[in-house]
Amino acid sequence: MNDLDLNTLLGAEDDEGRARRRPRGSGKRGGRRRRRRRNRGGLIAPLLAFVVLAGIIGGGGYYGYLWLSDALVPDDFTGQGTGEVVLEIKDGQSASEVAQELERLGVVASARAFTNAIGNANKSGSLQPGSYKLRKKMSAAQAVAMLIPENRLLARVSIPEGKRLSDTLSILAKATGKPAKEFTAAAKDVGELDLPPYARNKLEGYAFPATYDFQPKTTPKEMLATMVKRFNQTAETMDLEGGAKALGHTPHEIMVIASIxxxxxxxxxxxxxxxxxxxxxxxxxxPMKLEMDSTVMYALNKYRTYATHAELQTKSRYNTYMYEGLPPGPIANPGDHAIEAALNPAKGSWLYFVATDPKGSITEFATTEAERQALLAKCTRNGGCGG
Incomplete structure (x- = not known):
């Protein structure tokens, strides 16, 4: 076999071998093209990543730096600030929501600075609802230090036991600085006060006397509702309804007795x-008439320990000298001691009591009319009279 024949044979065998390895219909040129395309695709992805990275480091890097800088070292004021700002933290607000409001009010330079300061002080869960007086342009740490319950803006109102509703409303108006007419209107519109059914839609007797702390934005209606809520809690604790039933009276009658x-x-x-x-x-x-001077004074809107003969002629149903039984409703807002006494009266046969020494708040008790007359004489000698 000559050289030509040998080369030809080898070439044929080489082409045949490669033909068997290639897919049908594919030529040698097509295979080379695919290999070249694959090589180009492998270079494009790294090249694109490099271009994007260069863009971030170049054109976008400045803004990325600013974002990272703000996250790590946010804007913050220094010092205690100036002026005055009132912040209201609503029930359920998160620390981040409070932070955004502080930034909006100009109290802190950035919400991020405040949340960082909260975290550093470990007070993220200690923000209490209420109104707080702060300053503009305070450091975030100083703002956090001032947002403590002791610094809440509150109107503290102490309602003494036994005050009539009209007097209670006046005390509330004076202590909170809100118009008296708003309290009067709220006391008449009792639909949202959550009065117990036995109150007969009347607030007198059910505005519980106590000391209350009200927020600046608390409305007169909300204040009265708080007082009624306190009464309802007391009534439940004392089992007013159960105790009244045991005594053969309604809860309303017990409250009338407690007010007297x-x-x-x-x-x-x-x-x-x-x-x-x-x-x-x-x-x-x-039944014996109650003959209580306090009910007559309530009817006449007067304040004395005893009524004159002329005053006893009033036709009001609160005149217990003229009408038998209890008056239509409470004559004051009794405290827990009076309610407890109405539910648990002492044992005894007394039918009378006389304030024999009004200045010393001494009251004495009698069973017979003769004993009562002796107590009235003692009262007169001490410069007073009642029964």
Missing amino acids: VQAEAGRAEDMSKIARVIYNRLERKP
Whole structure:
């Protein structure tokens, strides 16, 4: 075999071998093209990544730096600030929401600075709802230090036991600086006050006397609702409804009795005895008129420990000298001692009590009319009179 024949044979065998390895219909040129395209695709991805990275480092790098810088070292004021700003933290607000509001008000330079300061102080869960007085352009740390419960803006109102509703409303208006007419209107519109059904849609007797702390934005209606809520809590604790049923009275009647006890008693230790006098008179056969001066004074909107003969002629249903039984409703807002006394009267047969020493708040009790007359004479000698 010559050289030509050998080369030809080898070439044929080489082409045949490669033909078997290639897919059908593919030529040698097509295969080379695919290999070249694959090589180009492998270079494009790294090249594109490089271009994007260069763009970030170049044109976008400045803004990325600013974002990172703000995240790590946010804008913050220094010092205690100036001026005055009132911040209200609403119930359920998060620290981040408070931070955004502080930034909007100009108190802190950035919300991020405040949230960082909260985290550093470990107070993220200690922000209490309420109104707080702050300053503009304060450091975030100083703002956090001022947002403590002790710094809340509150109107503290103390309502003494036994005050009539009209007096209670006046005290509230004076202490909070809100118009008295708003309290009067709120007291008449009792639909949203959550009064118990036995209150008969009347607030008198159910605005519980206590000390209250009200936020600056608390409305008169919300204040009265808070007082009613406090009454409802007291009534539940004392089992007012169950106790009334055991005594054969309604809860409303117990509250009327408690209000009279509150108005007539000079000392808490006399309350249960005064309550017993009221029950003894109501339970006599035939019933005995209560003849309580405090109910007459309520009818006439006056304040004295005893009524004159002329005043006893009033036709008001609150005149317990003229009408038998209890008056239509409470004559004051009794405290827990008076309510407790109405539910747990002392044991005794007394039918009378006389404030024999009004200045010393001394009250004495009698069973007979003769004993009562002796107590009235003692009262007169001490410069007073009542019964």
